[in-house]
Amino acid sequence: MDKKPEEPPEGVSRRHFLKGAGAAAAAVSVAQLPSEVQGSNGTEDEPTILGPGPVPIQLRINGVDGQTEAAPSTTLLDLLRDHQGLTGAKRVCDRGSCGACTVLLDGRTVDSCSMLAIDAVGSEITTVEGIGTPENLSDLQQAFIEKDALQCGFCTPGMVVSCTALLKENPSPDREQIRRGISGNICRCGTYQNIIEAVEHVSRKGGK
Amino acid sequence: MAEEITIKVGFGDHFRDLTVRLQDGDIAPWQPDQQLDVVGKRLPRLDAVAKVTGTAKFAQDQNPAGMIHGRILRSPHPNADIRSVDLSAAKAMPGVRAVLTVPEVFEDSSARFAGAEIAAIAADTEQQADAAMRAIQVEYDIKDFCVTIDTSMEDGAPQVGRGDQKNVQRVSPRSRGRRRGGNANPGADQQVLDRMAAREKEVSALLAASDVVVEGTFRTQVQTHAPFETHGAVCSWEDGQLVCWASTQATFGFRGELTSNWGQVKASECRVLSEYVGGGFGSKFSAGREGVIGALLAKEAGVPVKMMLDRSGEQTSAGNRPDALQKMRMGVNKDGVIQALQIRSWGTPGSGTGGAGAHNDGIYKLGEVDKVEYGVRTNCGGARAHRAPGWPQGSFALEQMMDMAAHSLDGIDPIEFRKKNDDHPIRVAEYDIAKERIGWNKARVRGGASNICTGVGIASNLWFSAGGGGASALVRISKDGSVEIRNGAQDIGTGTRTVMGMVAAEELGIPLDMVSTRIGDTNDPQGPMSGGSTTIGTLTPAARLAAHYAKKELLAVVADRKGWDPTDLDIRKARVIRNDGSDTGLSFHDACQLMDDDAIEVLKARPRRNYAGFSDTNAGVQAAEVEVDMETGVVRVKKVVAVADAGKLINPMTAESQVRGGVIQGVSYALTERRIMDRHKGRMLNDDLENYKILGSLDCPEIDVVLVDVYNGKSNTQVMGLGEPPIVATAAAVANAVADAIGTRVFEIPITPKKVLEAIASKKAPDPGGKKKGARL
Numbered sequence A: 001m002d003k004k005p006e007e008p009p010e011g012v013s014r015r016h017f018l019k020g021a022g023a024a025a026a027a028v029s030v031a032q033l034p035s036e037v038q039g040s041n042g043t044e045d046e047p048t049i050l051g052p053g054p055v056p057i058q059l060r061i062n063g064v065d066g067q068t069e070a071a072p073s074t075t076l077l078d079l080l081r082d083h084q085g086l087t088g089a090k091r092v093c094d095r096g097s098c099g100a101c102t103v104l105l106d107g108r109t110v111d112s113c114s115m116l117a118i119d120a121v122g123s124e125i126t127t128v129e130g131i132g133t134p135e136n137l138s139d140l141q142q143a144f145i146e147k148d149a150l151q152c153g154f155c156t157p158g159m160v161v162s163c164t165a166l167l168k169e170n171p172s173p174d175r176e177q178i179r180r181g182i183s184g185n186i187c188r189c190g191t192y193q194n195i196i197e198a199v200e201h202v203s204r205k206g207g208k
Numbered sequence B: 001m002a003e004e005i006t007i008k009v010g011f012g013d014h015f016r017d018l019t020v021r022l023q024d025g026d027i028a029p030w031q032p033d034q035q036l037d038v039v040g041k042r043l044p045r046l047d048a049v050a051k052v053t054g055t056a057k058f059a060q061d062q063n064p065a066g067m068i069h070g071r072i073l074r075s076p077h078p079n080a081d082i083r084s085v086d087l088s089a090a091k092a093m094p095g096v097r098a099v100l101t102v103p104e105v106f107e108d109s110s111a112r113f114a115g116a117e118i119a120a121i122a123a124d125t126e127q128q129a130d131a132a133m134r135a136i137q138v139e140y141d142i143k144d145f146c147v148t149i150d151t152s153m154e155d156g157a158p159q160v161g162r163g164d165q166k167n168v169q170r171v172s173p174r175s176r177g178r179r180r181g182g183n184a185n186p187g188a189d190q191q192v193l194d195r196m197a198a199r200e201k202e203v204s205a206l207l208a209a210s211d212v213v214v215e216g217t218f219r220t221q222v223q224t225h226a227p228f229e230t231h232g233a234v235c236s237w238e239d240g241q242l243v244c245w246a247s248t249q250a251t252f253g254f255r256g257e258l259t260s261n262w263g264q265v266k267a268s269e270c271r272v273l274s275e276y277v278g279g280g281f282g283s284k285f286s287a288g289r290e291g292v293i294g295a296l297l298a299k300e301a302g303v304p305v306k307m308m309l310d311r312s313g314e315q316t317s318a319g320n321r322p323d324a325l326q327k328m329r330m331g332v333n334k335d336g337v338i339q340a341l342q343i344r345s346w347g348t349p350g351s352g353t354g355g356a357g358a359h360n361d362g363i364y365k366l367g368e369v370d371k372v373e374y375g376v377r378t379n380c381g382g383a384r385a386h387r388a389p390g391w392p393q394g395s396f397a398l399e400q401m402m403d404m405a406a407h408s409l410d411g412i413d414p415i416e417f418r419k420k421n422d423d424h425p426i427r428v429a430e431y432d433i434a435k436e437r438i439g440w441n442k443a444r445v446r447g448g449a450s451n452i453c454t455g456v457g458i459a460s461n462l463w464f465s466a467g468g469g470g471a472s473a474l475v476r477i478s479k480d481g482s483v484e485i486r487n488g489a490q491d492i493g494t495g496t497r498t499v500m501g502m503v504a505a506e507e508l509g510i511p512l513d514m515v516s517t518r519i520g521d522t523n524d525p526q527g528p529m530s531g532g533s534t535t536i537g538t539l540t541p542a543a544r545l546a547a548h549y550a551k552k553e554l555l556a557v558v559a560d561r562k563g564w565d566p567t568d569l570d571i572r573k574a575r576v577i578r579n580d581g582s583d584t585g586l587s588f589h590d591a592c593q594l595m596d597d598d599a600i601e602v603l604k605a606r607p608r609r610n611y612a613g614f615s616d617t618n619a620g621v622q623a624a625e626v627e628v629d630m631e632t633g634v635v636r637v638k639k640v641v642a643v644a645d646a647g648k649l650i651n652p653m654t655a656e657s658q659v660r661g662g663v664i665q666g667v668s669y670a671l672t673e674r675r676i677m678d679r680h681k682g683r684m685l686n687d688d689l690e691n692y693k694i695l696g697s698l699d700c701p702e703i704d705v706v707l708v709d710v711y712n713g714k715s716n717t718q719v720m721g722l723g724e725p726p727i728v729a730t731a732a733a734v735a736n737a738v739a740d741a742i743g744t745r746v747f748e749i750p751i752t753p754k755k756v757l758e759a760i761a762s763k764k765a766p767d768p769g770g771k772k773k774g775a776r777l
Helices: A014-021 A076-083 A139-146 A156-169 A175-181 A192-205 B048-052 B102-106 B126-134 B149-153 B186-209 B251-259 B288-301 B311-317 B391-408 B414-420 B427-438 B496-508 B535-562 B588-593 B652-671 B730-742 B753-761
Strands: A055-061 A064-070 A102-105 A108-111 A124-126 B004-011 B014-021 B068-074 B080-086 B096-101 B117-123 B137-142 B168-172 B212-220 B232-238 B241-247 B269-273 B305-308 B323-332 B338-348 B368-376 B452-460 B472-478 B483-486 B515-518 B569-572 B575-578 B583-587 B599-605 B621-629 B635-645 B702-708
Touching: A055 A076, A064 A076, A102 A156, A108 A156, A139 A156, A139 A192, A139 B048, A156 A175, A156 A192, A156 B048, A175 A192, A192 B652, B068 B126, B068 B288, B068 B311, B080 B102, B080 B117, B096 B102, B096 B126, B096 B288, B102 B117, B102 B288, B117 B126, B117 B288, B117 B305, B149 B338, B149 B368, B186 B323, B186 B338, B186 B368, B212 B391, B232 B288, B241 B251, B241 B288, B251 B269, B251 B288, B288 B305, B323 B391, B338 B391, B391 B414, B391 B452, B391 B730, B414 B427, B414 B452, B427 B452, B427 B621, B427 B635, B427 B702, B452 B730, B472 B496, B472 B535, B483 B496, B483 B535, B496 B515, B496 B535, B535 B569, B535 B583, B535 B588, B535 B599, B575 B588, B583 B588, B621 B730, B635 B652, B635 B730, B652 B702, B652 B730, B730 B753
Parallel strands: A055 A124, B068 B305, B241 B269, B338 B368, B483 B515, B635 B702
Antiparallel strands: A055 A064, A102 A108, A102 A124, B004 B014, B068 B117, B080 B137, B096 B117, B168 B368, B212 B323, B232 B241, B232 B305, B323 B338, B452 B621, B472 B483, B472 B599, B569 B575, B575 B583, B621 B635
């Protein structure tokens, strides 16, 4: 499965479409799809027809490999929420404009409402549940609590994920960089200033 | 016999004695010299761990076994009557388990906005429900429509309502003999008209006699609540009992609607569960049609149904803050005293007229006021209460009039002018705090190479939130030393749960982490809705009383076992102490072990009435600093100072968060948010979160919150709520700051670059805001 698919000379193949459609498509290669998803006759020349019925999808979520049956049209968000019971990521705008569904795909933030679950095959998926647990909070989660960086809490999981990615990329961001780092996440209650303070607090302590 | 006590009320240097006759077994409020261990501390909210780890389960996150999905079909037409709804094809679609039509269930065959509910389906998957919706056949009788205040007010405009409903209807002063939803009884209304005419004459005379008259016309837009969790519920019938995991700001109200004989569901038993609610801002008091539909679909399907609105349904049908058109004339004398104010206002709360008014005459001493308000029907989604209903609209107009009046009086300082016309006992002290912290007197930047002009502006808040009767709390102290407090009300993100726990912990003399709290379950004692900022003012006195009497029972047990005097005992820092402060050697935990029973349980109701107190109202002052790019017209709010008070502060950290949130929504209202209707199709164009622009982190100002702690004496906790007051003044303060920066006024929000550039361009034209020649803005 490590062979790279050949580029067709022109036009758009289904695979190329799939490859381009994923929000983090750069990280996903169709060659990484498990054979079950590719279909038994999956060759490089012929398009593979998936679905509309459920197909097995193998994903690595929060460090654990698992297999789920879902229609290939299932978004990553719905797969996490409805099939995996991971309801931290929220469906709010359902079109990638609010950030409440943010998860990490190989360490980079993606809007899980706007990508297909099958596009995440082969990637390391991290949800808010994988960042810390009530018994083992991350430094950032602890700072969110101490700085009251949440109100209703509905945007909070997405904010936690985005801020985690931001700190990983830049462990000591300035205020403007933090503002930019969370600019893809909207908070309706108005907790931005508290979130910025929480990130600064972690950054000062050198945590993550 | 009611006990009479003397307490201190006031704040800062302004305290006085007040004699209070305690009622219903009540206890004295905490006093300024009293050392408190929990109350007044910045403590993290109790549900924070669940929220930051994604383990908090909202209504949207519920997934009971066998659950299927509900969907609502909405009208594509802004004004239509439904002739027929044919569900036969949809019923036969794969996965469909239940269907209903709105005309049958709600006995309403009119669709008076694009987005009105027509029919609903529950199917095994969302995709199946969507597919089945497309198979529903609806025949409409399509009518002409109006979606803007201006078109609806035109002569010969299409009728929005039905029957004899007129598009424009006076809502205040109220017509006598008005039938529900209908027009005035002409005979009885004549008396009101006569009084209005007399009032108009009187105020017109006062305006004519005033030294200066300023006038202006102001417009505010429709703002949607856009809570992040949409409206709806997961509904399940279990042995005849309806269980709803609801996204609501009124658990008991939600239950009441589903059990009422007047409602459509008529459940004999219903339990509403709302431990976490993803925002409401005033839009989630009612179960709504979506709540009723969810319950009925679940009944028919025989399995749980998730009936949460999608984003488009949320933005079009689940409420908004109505727009307003306000015309004002204010008469002021040279000494700076306001003589009279004339107000005419119009608002469009959708196809109804409720909630059309703008509260624009409440804050200052305005002399004689002649005010008439009209509701204007439009074929748009209906208004619902929205964070300080009517107040931000009114403040936007009134506060600009205040600045215009101040400037017309040979440049009297706007803050001094306000002080002259303000007698609020708390606010008079708050002006100076805001003035100093915003740098009121610092030099303004005036263009130059950067094209940037800066300005500052000020405006005031007012609110009424001491709460009232209608809540009970249950405190349970167990033999193992655990403590639980329960109330069935919800926490929509305001911190109600935490504040309730803190009050109980303080009264019990134990730290907050020894108290577990249970909320959001109608099987627990009655609690208030999260409305009017009265939630904690209503709830906490009950919590404190229940904790107080539970502690007394525990100390009676201790006294009995130990042979001590029960009146000499108290609990502090989880130790049983004597009145002189000495330790008895007994911990709270050990004291609990002395019980014979498993637990002490005390249920107490809140005393019904409030005491006279220091002030019936919250005050508050906000000052904004803006930067305007004179070339692009872009306004950037740099800083907002928000001075706020809310009686006795239980948790300054969550209080501060409430204020910051109000300010952010206020800036968002001032600069970016706006419902856009397509005048040709009659539909909302931005029923999403990309074109409906909510302020983001990059545009969020620095917010400097100053909290004033007031011992108001209204109840045993002296608490007032703080959800609404901080949004009242923000847009007005921003507008005044913009005028200060650009030297002319923008009379309409949102203050977009286009409007700023137009205002700058028309600067040399005659000023529409000031009548007097030479009057500055």
